[in-house]
Amino acid sequence: MNVKPLPFRPPPARDELLSSWIGRLAKANHCSVEELCGYLGLGQGRVPERINDPGEMDWARLCSAVQRTRNEIAAMTLPDTVHHAVRYVSRHDFQYCPGCTEQTPGLALRHWRFAWSMTCETCGQSLAAKHPAEAVSDRLLARAARGAQVWETAVASNDLRRLRRMDLTLSIVSILGVGNSASVISMNELERLMALAAVGVGMTRPLLGAAIMLRGNGQVVRELRRVFPQHRRVIERVRGLSRDLDQQLTGLRETGHPTGQETHGMSRPNASESALRAARQAISELGHDANRQALLARADAIWTRSSGVKS
Structure with missing residues (x-):
């Protein structure tokens, strides 16, 4: 059964969400959203937002009241994400x-x-x-x-x-x-x-990024093994890369400088921590997608400058 069109019908904005437009229609017609939903045949005062939500609505009543076609109204809803592995549409205005x-x-x-x-x-x-x-x-x-x-x-x-x-x-x-x-x-x-x-x-660069995050955190490594047993080889590879990172930086440092040189009283454990900080700064500056050798060279330069080593 058709109903009379609403007295005031402000047009929807481009790409406007259906619930947003219904709210503005209610305000323009001086009624609550719940009252308007009842008049439009939406039921229980709930405005549908996803494209698979409006199945039970009275389309003839709704289209007549707002003077819009079914396709125009459906285009104002959100896509169905039920079959997607990741959640990329919010149900709330975040x-x-x-x-x-x-x-x-x-x-x-x-x-x-x-x-x-x-x-x-x-x-x-x-x-x-x-x-x-x-x-x-x-x-x-x-x-x-x-x-x-x-x-x-x-x-x-x-x-x-x-x-x-x-x-x-x-x-x-x-x-x-x-x-x-x-x-x-x-x-x-x-x-x-x-x-x-x-x-x-x-x-x-998933492996390099994970290596930086996992370094020295055995508990997280164990948790990853438990949650992702099918990816155990990848996890072990990442773990090995995180352990090798400092060694690679130290190798570059020792190649460029005699092993007998000291760095203002720094002990080897402190040098290792300094090298890790340099690696993180290099990744921060060049980005995770930078060439690996470029990252190592930049990290060595940062380490050399911060530790006061002279060539």
């Missing part, structure tokens, strides 16, 4: 565009719910987290942006191999205690950026 929401209060766009979205496609402004971090480095933002781009490409092309690797990367992040599988859609800005950065590393 971020927003300050400019767009100031211009249109209550607005929520579909792409703001996607894990890889970092800028507003409408105005180009950076999206803001619900719980922003006090300070975020440009380096972390750049790495997170690379991870977001990789994620969007993998989903768009339905690259199952890459999606499985992302799932594995986020599982490792969870085991390390720095996040969980849903961190990429977290309201906490720092947690989300770190998760996206980890995804980027996992797609480019």
